[in-house]
Amino acid sequence: MKEKEGKEKDIEKRFAALKGQVENLTKTAPENKLVMICFSGDLDKALASFIIATGAAAMGMDVVMFFTFWGTPLLRDKKKKVGGKDLLGKMFGAMLPKGVGKVKLSKMNMGGMGTAMMKSLMKKKNVASLEDMIALAAEMGVRIFICEMSMDLMGFQREEMIAYPNLTYCGVAKMLEEAQSSKVQFFI
Amino acid sequence: MKEKEGKEKDIEKRFAALKGQVENLTKTAPENKLVMICFSGDLDKALASFIIATGAAAMGMDVVMFFTFWGTPLLRDKKKKVGGKDLLGKMFGAMLPKGVGKVKLSKMNMGGMGTAMMKSLMKKKNVASLEDMIALAAEMGVRIFICEMSMDLMGFQREEMIAYPNLTYCGVAKMLEEAQSSKVQFFI
């Protein structure tokens, strides 16, 4: 009888240990999440990232897009103006595209002709425009993060960025936190 | 005796619950798989992606390459001709490289001289050419997907693409499905 009780206690102990291990595995298992670093300011890469983002959201994935460096100006609102910038801020403001309507193909831009051609082609082939894809992403709950350091370096102000639900301004740590618990990551 | 039976039933129940959890973890654990989005049309990035692909396959990884945007024309067969294209399709066909023999370095191309230099250097150093690497990838079971939307936008027809075992034409959803269950992902 004693031996039996010992055995029981033993299996209880081992069971609890295994349960702890399983709980730990469950806690650290990646979530069904996609994290993209949107570094590029090119039309083609921006299109690719939003096609992937909306596609993933449609499949039920949690999607985070972290806009940084040349990707940041894509999210400027062409209709918004802000004052009070210093000289460098004004220069960056003038030289970088103001919103997705102004971005160009990384190849075959040909003074804008290639970009225009691609856009007309997309319309003809019923591929949504970048503007429409951003609206779709918003509807689908795609989360957009904007890199605070890029905002600061380029002298952008929050007031000149597009309206987007729950836009988050953050640093690399927040992006990495999301990436750590995601199944898929891309640097675009 | 009753208490004992209760205990037994209890551990049976808890065991079953834990087993379910473990089965779920096993089912959702990533496979030993590499998924690469081959977006670039540059010789250097194409080389990198095939070196990684064949290296991963040699290590026993399941490898999926998803060719999209500028990566798509790399898989055109230079010896194949198709008719019946509209004007834009003809323009894209003429302006984009026809197969891997025509792609250039992203830097130091120098009117083709840098690319030629790199190719002769690769030969000298016994690095396989892109053509040979594709053949090797095919032998090793690397799976190649081609983005249907890119085919459509650029007016490419399936008849002009290279012969490759089990070439799959698909959309972003199929690529994401593979990425979701993979250990490693790269956007190149």
Next chain:
Amino acid sequence: MKEKEGKEKDIEKRFAALKGQVENLTKTAPENKLVMICFSGDLDKALASFIIATGAAAMGMDVVMFFTFWGTPLLRDKKKKVGGKDLLGKMFGAMLPKGVGKVKLSKMNMGGMGTAMMKSLMKKKNVASLEDMIALAAEMGVRIFICEMSMDLMGFQREEMIAYPNLTYCGVAKMLEEAQSSKVQFFI
């Protein structure tokens, strides 16, 4: 009594099987590790990769940076000179940037003016320089791998690379081995 013993043996067996499954899951679960392929030779992408690397290390992640292709010359030491190169090696040596001080922005370089502007801006905004970030990465234990094939193709010698703790020269297999067991991967 016999039935009881049978049950006990049965649960023991099933417990052992489940334990094996859990151990296997634990063994193959990704580590808290970030693997980056640093392919690009552009200042902006190099900055991004070191900001991510040091950020991840600060969060306790194990970080591996694999420098390949155009990323390789970033790790040359500007003060080191080596002899005995053949003609192509001398050409690559002369044409590729010698260390991080010489790299340029991928956009808005404007004959060096944009790059200089960005650097002065970084100083003003208290963003560490690339040189400082490499020193910080070294202190934080970020591991740097250099692609042997790239060294060979570009004719670089180990004697001309920067001093960095535990610099590893390796091939794609070693990089993939690290990537396989990592939570996050980026191709930059």
